[in-house]
Amino acid sequence: MTHSTEILIADDEPAIGEIIVEIAAGCGVRARAFQTAEALLDAYTPATAAIFIDLHMPDMDGIELIERLESLGCTSNLVLISGQSAQMLEITHNLGKAKGMRMVKVLGKPFEIDALENLIQELSSQHLIYAEPGIETAGTAGSGILKTGGI
Numbered sequence: 001m002t003h004s005t006e007i008l009i010a011d012d013e014p015a016i017g018e019i020i021v022e023i024a025a026g027c028g029v030r031a032r033a034f035q036t037a038e039a040l041l042d043a044y045t046p047a048t049a050a051i052f053i054d055l056h057m058p059d060m061d062g063i064e065l066i067e068r069l070e071s072l073g074c075t076s077n078l079v080l081i082s083g084q085s086a087q088m089l090e091i092t093h094n095l096g097k098a099k100g101m102r103m104v105k106v107l108g109k110p111f112e113i114d115a116l117e118n119l120i121q122e123l124s125s126q127h128l129i130y131a132e133p134g135i136e137t138a139g140t141a142g143s144g145i146l147k148t149g150g151i
Contacts, residue, residue: 006047007031007120010040010065011054011081016109020052020081020116027120037065044069048076050104050123055082055092066096077102077123083109 007024009017009031017033024031029049034040037060040051051069055062062080069076078101080089089106096103105119 007050007052008040008043008048008076009033009052009081010037010057010062011052012036012057013054016054016081019113023113023116024120027117027124029120029124037068040065041068041072044072044074044076046073046075048074050077050079052079052081052107055080055084055088063092063095066092066099066101070099070101075102077104079105079107079119081107081109081111 007020007029009020011017011020011033012035014033014035017035021031021033032043034043035057037057044051051074053062053065057065060068062082066078069078078096080092080096080103082089084092086108089108093103093106104123107115107119
């Protein structure tokens with residue numbers, strides 16, 4: 001399966017989605033954020049490169065979203081992002097792996113902006129996502145206000 005350059009993000013906190021979209025753009029990667037899992041599922045295509053999943057959302061939890069993606073035959077790279085306990089993140093990660101999903105990373109909240117940027121660059125360097133021509137890269141994207149600190 002050839003994946004696109006796009007990351008989809010399911011997080012009910014708009015600021016988190018916006019930050020990930022901006023950091024991805026700074027890495028040359030297109031991203032779209034959704035505040036519900038259903039909205040993300042509506043946007044999902046088999047070519048989606050990566051999906052960032054918050055475990056706690058109003059319409060369905062991250063485990064349910066992973067199960068729905070599995071039923072769609074999803075081969076996208078999945079990243080868990082959540083303020084849940086490390087144990088819960090590990091259980092969910094292992095559950096996804098047991099279902100044959102491509103669980104590539106767990107990013108606990110609050111997370112450091114640098115950690116997020118490094119993760120997106122790592123996924124890109126491993127060709128798990130691809131930078132897209134025409135997307136602004138670091139140094140030219142946005143206001144630059146998200147380069148340091150944690151979220």
